[in-house]
């Protein structure tokens with residue numbers, strides 16, 4: 001009988017097919033029952049052969065040809081002599097008390113990875129959003145717990161936007177911590193203040209393991225690292241420092257050329273000049289000669305880029321001292337601000353030359369986070385977003 005062959009493929013190992021319901025295209029409903037002579041009481045492990053009663057339960061199973069299969073299982077209750085109470089027979093492949101098979105749930109998790117949005121998952125698996133969320137995040141939490149480990153040796157921390165401001169709410173930020181060595185997301189925390197970070201992270205053990213923390217020039221993150229990682233040195237992110245003058249340079253340039261993005265000088269000013277040809281450089285300096293303030297900003301910007309091409313901690317240290325000394329002569333308020341920042345982050349900036357660590361990976365993951373948010377998985381809750389992100393960057 002073809003039905004029986006199909007049933008062997010469709011049904012769970014212990015079940016015997018009793019009937020099928022055709023639905024016009026194929027079979028999506030199977031009636032089945034267990035045929036065992038004896039079952040064992042789950043409470044006291046006493047075997048029983050005495051059937052008390054039975055009833056039909058409907059259990060969802062993984063889809064066949066795009067259609068969810070329904071199993072109508074006659075489940076028997078047996079008498080237990082010891083407990084003096086009936087117990088329901090278990091069916092392998094279906095967890096106790098559940099109305100779906102284990103492979104249905106596995107299929108759902110697969111679909112969540114595979115499908116672009118939850119609406120298609122919902123349609124494909126014929127279930128509610130609530131059910132999908134529950135299954136998905138239970139699973140993510142489980143694998144998260146299984147893979148949790150103490151603070152690693154070298155971490156990076158950065159922030160990104162979680163929810164944009166709406167009429168009745170402010171913009172929400174999350175802090176993202178990554179493990180440099182294992183190249184994965186370590187933790188995601190709501191907020192970006194020292195208090196918020198400490199409240200969420202105090203449970204993780206091994207703070208003394210941390211030797212290096214990379215970050216942008218963020219005072220809260222620096223305070224957090226100093227307070228919580230007694231053996232750590234902070235590394236200021238090279239790209240962040242090297243780009244510090246770009247917005248100012250752009251602003252000053254706009255005052256002259258207007259906000260025309262096509263203006264060729266816009267790009268040229270921001271590019272590192274050591275990659276430019278002699279003639280391009282000439283063009284830049286010809287333009288800059290009419291604007292001494294911008295010329296000075298430009299030269300300091302180039303100075304920062306040159307600084308990061310230095311190899312060796314000692315040479316970098318001497319150069320940074322020299323640079324900040326010369327900056328004190330400048331009449332530009334922007335350069336005085338820059339100088340104060342460089343002095344305030346002096347050791348952290350130099351730490352790069354010892355470790356060569358940057359925050360580039362965190363920023364890469366931040367872009368990944370943006371994609372995840374775009375996939376419209378409806379992050380109503382931060383916890384769901386956190387799990388999703390940690391698993392995507394594992």
Ligand SMILES: [Zn+2]
Pocket residue numbers: 041042043044045046080081082083084
């Ligand atoms: Zn019992």
